[in-house]
Amino acid sequence: MNATATHPSRAPWNRGRLTGQKAPLRLHEIYAIRVRLQLAGRKRDLALFNLAIDSKLRACDLLNLRVQDVVHGTQVASRAIVMQQKTQRPVQFEITEQTRRALTEWIAQSKLATDDHLFPGRSRVARHLTTRQYARVVHRWVREIGVDDTNYGTHSLRRTKATLIYRRTHNLRAVQLLLGHTKIESTVRYLGVEVDDALVLAEQTEI
Numbered sequence: 001m002n003a004t005a006t007h008p009s010r011a012p013w014n015r016g017r018l019t020g021q022k023a024p025l026r027l028h029e030i031y032a033i034r035v036r037l038q039l040a041g042r043k044r045d046l047a048l049f050n051l052a053i054d055s056k057l058r059a060c061d062l063l064n065l066r067v068q069d070v071v072h073g074t075q076v077a078s079r080a081i082v083m084q085q086k087t088q089r090p091v092q093f094e095i096t097e098q099t100r101r102a103l104t105e106w107i108a109q110s111k112l113a114t115d116d117h118l119f120p121g122r123s124r125v126a127r128h129l130t131t132r133q134y135a136r137v138v139h140r141w142v143r144e145i146g147v148d149d150t151n152y153g154t155h156s157l158r159r160t161k162a163t164l165i166y167r168r169t170h171n172l173r174a175v176q177l178l179l180g181h182t183k184i185e186s187t188v189r190y191l192g193v194e195v196d197d198a199l200v201l202a203e204q205t206e207i
Contacts, residue, residue: 021192022153024160025053032145047106048119048134049141050099052157056178057093059131059154060085067107068114076100076107084180091180159190166191 025033030053037046051070052062061084070080078100081092095103103118112118117128129137135154142149158179166175176187 021190022156022159023151024156024163025152027164029142029145029147030160033141036144037141043102043106043109044119045137045141047099047102048129048137049157050102051095051118052154053161054095054099055080055093056158056162057082057091058084058086058158059134063117063119063128063131063134065118066114067112067116067118070095070103070118071107071114076103087180087182089180089182091178093178163191 033049034046037049048062051065055062057065061082064085065082069082070076076095076099079092079094081090083090106112107118110120112120119129121128121130121133131154138152138154138157139149142152162175162179165178166172172184172187172191175191176184179187179190181187181190
């Protein structure tokens with residue numbers, strides 16, 4: 001008798017799904033989502049979208065932000081610093097003018113206090129939006145501009161500005177600092193830096 005227990009075969013959890021790194025948004029997609037949110041007057045979504053792009057934070061860190069993390073006195077600051085939950089290391093990020101304006105309007109409209117979460121949950125139990133709710137919001141943004149959302153997710157927003165910065169500067173160290181990675185190798189894998197990128201850099205370097 002075979003001592004090994006037999007189990008009915010189970011379908012893989014990812015059957016029929018696209019897995020792997022989620023694609024960053026392209027510039028025209030960023031503009032399309034932003035304009036749509038502005039025209040619709042969706043102040044929370046606009047503030048969330050802009051801050052997600054600027055901050056380059058993981059979903060858990062973005063959603064855990066409180067008003068006091070980005071507001072100094074009565075003004076939204078141009079820079080902020082937060083402690084990352086995953087690495088327990090601080091990371092700084094810039095807050096551009098359009099994001100500051102969106103945050104100011106959202107905070108005023110929702111009457112948030114300094115110790116309130118920037119993006120509160122809809123129920124009393126949830127202190128802030130959950131990562132699952134955030135994921136649904138991101139997929140809705142992408143679908144609304146007529147793009148297939150299967151290749152996109154919350155990490156798309158974290159990767160977007162970092163990818164643009166890398167493509168314009170090829171400065172991995174700068175991107176590493178902005179993403180809060182402890183190792184440059186993590187940044188290389190995260191950005192999907194390929195051999196072609198290395199060859200381009202080599203061709204541009206004359207000795």
